[in-house]
Amino acid sequence: MKLPELNWKTYLWAFLFLGGLILVYKGLENYQAVGDAFQGLLTPVKIMLKLLSPFATGLLFAYLLHIPCEKIAYLLKKIPLKFMSKWARPLSVLCLVLIIVGFLAGVGSFVIPALQKSINDLLLNWPIISENAFKYLADLQANPYLSGVDWNDIVESPQQFLSDIDFSKITGYALDAVGAVFNFFVTIVVAIYMLLNPYPLLKTVKRIARMFVQEETYESLAVYVRKTDAIFYKFISCQLLDALIIGMISGIGLTILGVRYSVLLAVTLAILNIIPFFGAFLGVTIAAVTTLLTGGLSQALVVLVFLIILQQVDGNIIIPRLLGQSLNLNPVIIIMAITIGGTFGGVLGMFLAVPVVAVFKIILGDVMVFLENRIHLKRQPVAEMADGIAGDTITSGMVTTSNMTSSSITDDPMATDCSATDIIANNNIAKDIEDA
Numbered sequence: 001m002k003l004p005e006l007n008w009k010t011y012l013w014a015f016l017f018l019g020g021l022i023l024v025y026k027g028l029e030n031y032q033a034v035g036d037a038f039q040g041l042l043t044p045v046k047i048m049l050k051l052l053s054p055f056a057t058g059l060l061f062a063y064l065l066h067i068p069c070e071k072i073a074y075l076l077k078k079i080p081l082k083f084m085s086k087w088a089r090p091l092s093v094l095c096l097v098l099i100i101v102g103f104l105a106g107v108g109s110f111v112i113p114a115l116q117k118s119i120n121d122l123l124l125n126w127p128i129i130s131e132n133a134f135k136y137l138a139d140l141q142a143n144p145y146l147s148g149v150d151w152n153d154i155v156e157s158p159q160q161f162l163s164d165i166d167f168s169k170i171t172g173y174a175l176d177a178v179g180a181v182f183n184f185f186v187t188i189v190v191a192i193y194m195l196l197n198p199y200p201l202l203k204t205v206k207r208i209a210r211m212f213v214q215e216e217t218y219e220s221l222a223v224y225v226r227k228t229d230a231i232f233y234k235f236i237s238c239q240l241l242d243a244l245i246i247g248m249i250s251g252i253g254l255t256i257l258g259v260r261y262s263v264l265l266a267v268t269l270a271i272l273n274i275i276p277f278f279g280a281f282l283g284v285t286i287a288a289v290t291t292l293l294t295g296g297l298s299q300a301l302v303v304l305v306f307l308i309i310l311q312q313v314d315g316n317i318i319i320p321r322l323l324g325q326s327l328n329l330n331p332v333i334i335i336m337a338i339t340i341g342g343t344f345g346g347v348l349g350m351f352l353a354v355p356v357v358a359v360f361k362i363i364l365g366d367v368m369v370f371l372e373n374r375i376h377l378k379r380q381p382v383a384e385m386a387d388g389i390a391g392d393t394i395t396s397g398m399v400t401t402s403n404m405t406s407s408s409i410t411d412d413p414m415a416t417d418c419s420a421t422d423i424i425a426n427n428n429i430a431k432d433i434e435d436a
Contacts, residue, residue: 054183058190086234093195118264132293228359238322243270399431
């Protein structure tokens with residue numbers, strides 16, 4: 001049996017595969033050192049990202065508001081005025097800014113006073129809340145059913161955390177608000193500028209891309225960029241809208257249930273709900289524990305049931321209505337993506353991990369389809385050749401059978417005694433066999 005010939009590419013791929021296995025094994029064996037080295041490499045990147053964060057946030061706002069701005073400009077261009085075609089874009093940005101400011105002013109006039117009242121009440125009652133927390137921990141420690149639990153670390157960790165909190169320094173922390181205000185100003189300026197005229201930047205990016213890749217590659221990349229844009233825009237906008245809905249419903253529900261700090265808890269639930277999967281769990285836990293320390297066990301159970309039902313409605317009705325089947329990711333993949341994103345990117349990494357994985361899923365699916373088609377095209381000539389050989393074999397077998405039948409008829413010694421009718425019948429049988 002002749003062995004298949006191996007070219008240099010086969011040896012190269014085998015070498016790379018074995019080298020990769022060795023690197024993975026050594027990395028797992030020394031994972032702590034690898035992690036420290038990787039974190040050291042990421043430090044300059046994190047500093048650069050922190051410096052560019054106002055500009056990135058402004059671009060993100062412009063990205064989210066681009067489509068509403070386009071729709072407003074389209075409606076303004078329909079007005080039969082001469083100057084409207086020239087000033088439609090600036091007027092659309094102005095209208096959009098006025099709508100956002102009006103909405104924030106209307107919501108803020110209700111939320112901000114209630115939120116400030118909740119925060120002040122929380123600061124004044126913090127010693128009582130801490131005492132209640134220690135009391136519940138002591139009751140749990142005295143429970144005979146939990147006698148096998150080591151409570152030392154569980155009790156000492158909250159005590160150390162609560163004792164380290166110094167609310168007298170909160171006014172000192174407010175000095176950092178100056179930097180936050182400056183970053184916010186830069187963000188607004190960048191967002192408005194990009195909304196007014198985003199096309200020069202887009203043209204520059206396209207020209208740079210065409211400089212480094214061929215036209216066919218550029219077209220393929222453009223397809224994936226459009227898919228990525230659709231996924232990211234829909235995911236981010238839907239998550240923000242879903243957070244707003246959850247914040248409003250939870251605020252109304254907690255207020256009706258008579259929960260203290262209902263507005264503060266509703267804002268917390270809305271912010272944490274932006275983070276997929278883990279955010280809802282963390283928000284419900286914070287709300288239930290806060291209600292337990294301020295309103296008792298019965299109220300905490302009611303709040304827990306209410307929030308669980310709300311999260312089920314959100315996950316099974318609201319989110320599918322908003323997102324549809326655009327992501328369609330396995331929950332295990334989502335958990336892994338959020339964990340990895342949170343490790344390297346913090347809260348922003350957790351938020352953007354899901355759409356990134358959705359984009360990779362599309363790319364991987366297209367690559368698999370390409371490889372399957374390539375394998376099918378390679379196998380098709382072999383299959384056609386096999387079918388041709390099989391057809392020739394069957395045809396030759398039929399011809400051989402026909403010849404054998406004819407020769408057997410003529411060579412039969414009794415054939416000379418047969419009548420002409422018998423010979424014709426035998427020839428017809430041979431012809432039928434050959435036709436078959």
